[in-house]
Amino acid sequence: xxxxxxxxxxxxxxxxxxxxxxxxxxxxxxxxxxxxxxxxxxxxxxxxxxxxxxxxxxxxxxxxxxxxxxxxxxxxxxxxxxxxxxxxxxxxxxxxxxxxxxxxxxxxxxxxxxxxxxxxxxxxxxxxxxxxxxxxxxxxxxxxxxxxxxxxxxxxxxxxxxxxxxxxxxxxxxxxxxxxxxxxxxxxxxxxxxxxxxxxxxxxxxxxxxxxxxxxxxxxxxxxxxxxxxxxxxxxxxxxxxxxxxxxxxxxxxxxxxxxxxxxxxxxxxxxxxxxxxxxxxxxxxxxxxxxxxxxxxxxxxxxxxxxxxxxxxxxxxxxxxxxxxxxxxxxxxxxxxxxxxxxxxxxxxxxxxxxxxxxxxxxxxxxxxxxxxxxxxxxxxxxxxxxx
Amino acid sequence: xxxxxxxxxxxxxxxxxxxxxxxxxxxxxxxxxxxxxxxxxxxxxxxxxxxxxxxxxxxxxxxxxxxxxxxxxxxxxxxxxxxxxxxxxxxxxxxxxxxxxxxxxxxxxxxxxxxxxxxxxxxxxxxxxxxxxxxxxxxxxxxxxxxxxxxxxxxxxxxxxxxxxxxxxxxxxxxxxxxxxxxxxxxxxxxxxxxxxxxxxxxxxxxxxxxxxxxxxxxxxxxxxxxxxxxxxxxxxxxxxxxxxxxxxxxxxxxxxxxxxxxxxxxx
Amino acid sequence: xxxxxxxxxxxxxxxxxxxxxxxxxxxxxxxxxxxxxxxxxxxxxxxxxxxxxxxxxxxxxxxxxxxxxxxxxxxxxxxxxxxxxxxxxxxxxxxxxxxxxxxxxxxxxxxxxxxxxxxxxxxxxxxxxxx
Numbered sequence: 015x016x017x018x019x020x021x022x023x024x025x026x027x028x029x030x031x032x033x034x035x036x037x038x039x040x041x042x043x044x045x046x047x048x049x050x051x052x053x054x055x056x057x058x059x060x061x062x063x064x065x066x067x068x069x070x071x072x073x074x075x076x077x078x079x080x081x082x083x084x085x086x087x088x089x090x091x092x093x094x095x096x097x098x099x100x101x102x103x104x105x106x107x108x109x110x111x112x113x114x115x116x117x118x119x120x121x122x123x124x125x126x127x128x129x130x131x132x133x134x135x136x137x138x139x140x141x142x143x144x145x146x147x148x149x150x151x152x153x154x155x156x157x158x159x160x161x162x163x164x165x166x167x168x169x170x171x172x173x174x175x176x177x178x179x180x181x182x183x184x185x186x187x188x189x190x191x192x193x194x195x196x197x198x199x200x201x202x203x204x205x206x207x208x209x210x211x212x213x214x215x216x217x218x219x220x221x222x223x224x225x226x227x228x229x230x231x232x233x234x235x236x237x238x239x240x241x242x243x244x245x246x247x248x249x250x251x252x253x254x255x256x257x258x259x260x261x262x263x264x265x266x267x268x269x270x271x272x273x274x275x276x277x278x279x280x281x282x283x284x285x286x287x288x289x290x291x292x293x294x295x296x297x298x299x300x301x302x303x304x305x306x307x308x309x310x311x312x313x314x315x316x317x318x319x320x321x322x323x324x325x326x327x328x329x330x331x332x333x334x335x336x337x338x339x340x341x342x343x344x345x346x347x348x349x350x351x352x353x354x355x356x357x358x359x360x361x362x363x364x365x366x367x368x369x370x371x372x373x374x375x376x377x378x379x380x381x382x383x384x385x386x387x388x389x390x391x392x393x394x395x396x397x398x399x400x401x402x403x
Numbered sequence: 404x405x406x407x408x409x410x411x412x413x414x415x416x417x418x419x420x421x422x423x424x425x426x427x428x429x430x431x432x433x434x435x436x437x438x439x440x441x442x443x444x445x446x447x448x449x450x451x452x453x454x455x456x457x458x459x460x461x462x463x464x465x466x467x468x469x470x471x472x473x474x475x476x477x478x479x480x481x482x483x484x485x486x487x488x489x490x491x492x493x494x495x496x497x498x499x500x501x502x503x504x505x506x507x508x509x510x511x512x513x514x515x516x517x518x519x520x521x522x523x524x525x526x527x528x529x530x531x532x533x534x535x536x537x538x539x540x541x542x543x544x545x546x547x548x549x550x551x552x553x554x555x556x557x558x559x560x561x562x563x564x565x566x567x568x569x570x571x572x573x574x575x576x577x578x579x580x581x582x583x584x585x586x587x588x589x590x591x592x593x594x595x596x597x598x599x600x601x602x603x604x605x606x607x608x609x610x611x612x613x614x615x616x617x618x619x620x621x622x623x624x625x626x627x628x629x630x631x632x633x634x635x636x637x638x639x640x641x642x643x644x645x646x647x648x649x650x651x652x653x654x655x656x657x658x659x660x661x662x663x664x665x666x667x668x669x670x671x
Numbered sequence: 672x673x674x675x676x677x678x679x680x681x682x683x684x685x686x687x688x689x690x691x692x693x694x695x696x697x698x699x700x701x702x703x704x705x706x707x708x709x710x711x712x713x714x715x716x717x718x719x720x721x722x723x724x725x726x727x728x729x730x731x732x733x734x735x736x737x738x739x740x741x742x743x744x745x746x747x748x749x750x751x752x753x754x755x756x757x758x759x760x761x762x763x764x765x766x767x768x769x770x771x772x773x774x775x776x777x778x779x780x781x782x783x784x785x786x787x788x789x790x791x792x793x794x795x796x797x798x799x800x801x802x
Contacts, residue, residue: 122556122595202565
């Protein structure tokens with residue numbers, strides 16, 4: 015089926031070329047990082063995780079969100095999603111690959127990455143994250159490919175796929191919960207030490223993932239003969255709306271606990287992110303942009319009339335996506351490290367090299383996404399588009 | 404001597420058995436290789452330090468302690484503060500004990516630089532989070548160790564440590580070592596691995612106390628917390644001490660004597 | 672055959688690339704490595720013996736160093752009791768390299784020959800040459 019990715023028009027090949035170019039630039043910078051070390055990034059002794067890990071954290075959410083279309087179709091027979099389950103699964107695959115790539119790119123000694131397998135450490139959350147991420151990747155590859163193949167032949171998928179699909183539905187929240195546990199169990203970082211961390215992760219995942227999926231569905235409809243269906247798109251819009259509201263609500267819960275309790279350790283990170291401390295506040299404009307985008311998107315999405323207008327819906331989803339990308343990308347990870355264990359402020363901003371490497375990984379992910387979508391959409395164009403249960 | 408053939412065969416057979424058996428016994432005297440601790444080593448179940456900053460008379464005394472550690476262990480001197488590597492260093496008291504920050508804290512302590520290092524916690528979060536057990540708690544003596552050969556540089560331990568005790572080698576440290584002061588008996592580290600104080604395990608193994616304690620002229624006391632007759636237990640019984648962030652449950656093993664103003668030297 | 676020209680050309684290029692190293696190496700003998708144990712420390716030894724027998728060290732030294740590392744770093748046991756009962760401090764820098772202080776003439780000779788690039792020396796300080 016992969017040969018379908020080799021048929022494309024000028025626009026398709028220009029896009030692929032662009033992605034390869036961005037990947038190439040990122041790869042060259044990665045060679046520099048390989049030679050010089052992580053010192054070419056903006057990370058420091060105080061802010062020891064930065065852009066790479068934050069992208070990994072955000073993308074775990076996108077990966078998990080595939081379950082948002084798979085669950086209603088397979089467990090509750092919501093037929094409208096039948097057309098796009100493959101789009102959800104084929105979004106999860108590059109997302110997980112990007113997650114793993116971001117982790118490898120972030121390692122100081124990538125040669126030794128296999129030590130996590132050779133020396134299993136059941137007390138470490140990263141151990142479990144390795145298992146659940148790779149397992150989820152395998153599940154999505156297996157299920158997606160098998161179901162697509164069946165659709166190509168216009169038959170129902172084989173019966174043995176069903177238990178794997180159910181497993182993937184249970185597995186999806188686990189990759190997210192485990193990733194949240196990386197942060198939520200660290201005693202020294204008060205910003206992260208909150209019971210709602212996993213809940214916040216799930217809410218933001220199920221807002222940002224379907225938002226991206228909705229935009230991708232609109233793109234697919236525009237550039238191919240396959241129409242994912244207005245009902246599917248509208249339902250995705252409703253999911254984004256509710257989950258974004260939930261996400262902002264949970265953020266409000268955090269702010270209440272921090273500021274009503276008045277405990278300095280709980281308040282300081284929020285102060286740094288949204289106001290700056292001692293004149294240091296490089297992230298302040300970015301965090302307020304995230305807040306504004308969230309407010310704008312929610313005030314658009316709550317109105318069904320706005321959602322029915324697919325242009326406005328797309329704009330709102332872009333706002334959701336970038337709002338959450340900033341919040342999880344910069345806010346969550348960097349906020350945990352500022353102020354440091356000595357209550358001092360060391361700021362963080364990614365360097366050009368770091369940003370280029372990160373964009374290279376995104377380009378790799380979009381490359382895989384484009385190829386997979388091209389295959390899926392080509393087959394759906396031929397077969398009529400309905401997945402058979 | 405005339406000997407019967409039967410007698411001869413009996414004699415020959417017995418000799419052969421003894422001969423073969425003998426060589427077998429002789430070769431079993433050769434041992435299979437084994438690993439044993441150095442008989443000189445200091446033994447203790449839970450090593451600890453008690454630091455009395457009031458006993459440091461001058462800034463130079465404090466600097467000497469830091470220098471002895473960093474020189475003995477080939478810790479690089481990296482000028483960029485964001486990428487610096489340090490095992491033992493000073494911060495103001497209100498930074499080392501931020502929960503004690505108070506406008507009205509006695510001036511004597513408010514701006515006193517306090518030595519800070521890895522606390523070798525009894526319940527270390529860094530060990531809990533390490534995905535390869537490159538950092539681990541030694542069962543024999545409680546030292547929180549680093550296995551530089553296994554570290555993948557993921558920096559989860561740096562995120563997990565509540566005390567800011569750990570440093571990654573963001574770049575190759577070798578150019579930042581003073582060639583005149585390199586200690587050829589201890590390795591350096593390479594880029595991409597995390598390092599921190601390892602309580603001079605290599606000195607303890609041959610019967611010496613940690614370099615910082617040795618160089619401190621009694622301001623830093625080293626000993627076994629689980630030995631009621633140890634020096635550290637004596638100090639802890641006589642003076643009030645605090646530890647960094649004990650409410651986190653890490654059970655740190657580095658104690659700080661507070662209230663020793665009578666011991667205070669000038670310039671402390 | 673279809674595209675016969677391209678195929679034959681491709682084959683020639685492929686075989687050329689694969690055979691190039693061998694062609695360039697023709698006639699150049701590659702002598703067996705001869706690591707030298709000519710160091711002041713070894714010269715001063717009455718009976719020149721290593722921690723274990725030469726044949727054992729040749730094949731097992733990397734495994735031995737790994738086992739030594741685990742014992743010293745992870746178990747806290749520093750002394751090695753060899754097969755002949757002698758005791759050694761398990762340290763690359765302070766034991767092995769004290770006798771074999773000529774890294775370039777000893778360690779590197781075989782490593783370069785077989786193309787092994789052990790990264791021990793990124794951390795472990797090699798003895799000064801000519802000492």
